[in-house]
Amino acid sequence: MKILVFVETAEGKVKKTSVEAVAYARSMGGDVVALALGEADKSELESLGKYGASKVLHDPDNRLSHGIIQAYASALSKAIQEEQADILVMAGSTLGTPVAARVAARIGAGIATNIVSIPEVAAGEMKLKKSIYTGKAFAWITLSSAKKVIVIKKNAATIQEVGASVPVTAFQSGVTDGDFGTRITSTEKATGEILLPEANIVVSGGRGMKGPENWGMLEELAKTLHAATGCSKPVSDMGWRPHHEHVGQTGVKVAPQLYIAVGISGAIQHLAGVNSSKYIVVINKDPEAPFFKAADYGIVGDAFEIIPKLTEAIKAAK
Structure with a gap:
């Protein structure tokens, strides 16, 4: 069995989710070939x-650095044929x-996302387990076609050397x-040291923070944890x-190892964007806040007292 893995890059760097895809393919057994397109760091x-990749292919054609779907599909289809990937x-x-x-x-492949x-x-x-209803349930599906396409969710595989x-x-x-019938005319990139979709830890705030002038304490906590910052829709x-920090069903959907929600009540639209997180910590002074029902750990108390103490404790532990 030969498995081709599509490797996404951002500014030449391999995305962590693509490393997970390589690890996932390796866990399936068989021969794993990775393919990167466009700008990519050789090392x-x-x-x-x-x-887990036994072979790494790369086409450095700069036209493939801009996310044109049709072009990527053509390149991958050719690689599948040439590598005789199943x-x-x-x-x-x-x-x-x-x-x-x-x-x-x-x-003509069966596909599972x-x-x-x-x-x-x-x-x-091939029987596969997939997340449905924004992570509230799971479904089992079977692929019986000769060729198969599998799209994995973040954290579906453990990265190990x-x-x-x-x-x-x-x-x-x-x-x-x-292949380039679509043209990207401009791109607006989110700013920040760590971007939400790639973050292992996210510190998010809601209306309980009372105003933008109080966000400094969350940014300090995020910096201490090497985390990204997020927020609720309101x-x-x-x-x-900024809108690119909005986490939720209509915003950015995240799946970090740790999601810390501060002063967020936990509306269903917000939960839909974070319920794939491995661990959720909720800090809220309202013990009846719905978010506590989805939390792995909860702290009932005033965020303005808890966050500074938590930040100092983490700094001391480091």
């Missing part, structure tokens, strides 16, 4: 061998998921001008925080 690509694995994202759908349609566990394989069929770096092999994707709507 980072080589390091994918440590996580399965394509990739991380779910605003780019990865639509690319996966196009590739599946091109090669939002996958959260290693598949069970028997008699050529299992080997050594491998050399990068040049790959000619053969994309043509016809906070971004009121202009207290």
Whole structure:
């Protein structure tokens, strides 16, 4: 069984979710080939061998650095054919998921998205567990097609070093001008040292912070934890925080190892954006706040007293 993994990059750096995809593919067994397109740091690509890739392909064509879905689908379809891959694995994202759908349609593959566990394989069929209803439930689906496309959810695999770096092999994707019928005219990037979709830890605040002037304590906590900052929808709507920090069903959906919610009541729309987090800590002075029902750990108390003490305790522990 040969597995191709699509590796997403940002400013030349391999995304953590793509490293998870390589680790996921390695856990399935078989021969794992990773493919990166466009600008990418050579040493980072080589390091994918440590996580299970036996071969790393790279097409440095700069036209492939801009997330054009049609072009990515063409390149991946060609790689699947040339490498004689049975399965394509990739991380779910605003780019990865639509690319996966196009590739599946091109090669006649069965596709499964939002996958959260290693598949069970028997008699050529593959049974997979997927997250549904914004993480409130799970469904089991079976892929019986010869070719399969699997899109995994963040944290579906544990990243572990299992080997050594491998050399990068040049790959000619053969994309043509016809693959670039869509053109990106401008891009607005979120600012900050750590961006929400890639963060392992997120510190988020709600209306309980009482105003934008009080956000300094959350930023200090986030800096101490090397975390990203987020907020609830009402906070971004009121202009207290930028809209790219809005976490929730209509904002950014996150799946960090740790999500800290401060002064957020826990409306269902917010929960839909964070319920894939491994651990949720809620700090709220209202013991009846709905968020406590979804929390792994809860602190009932005044955030203006708790956050500074928590920050100092973490600094002391370091």
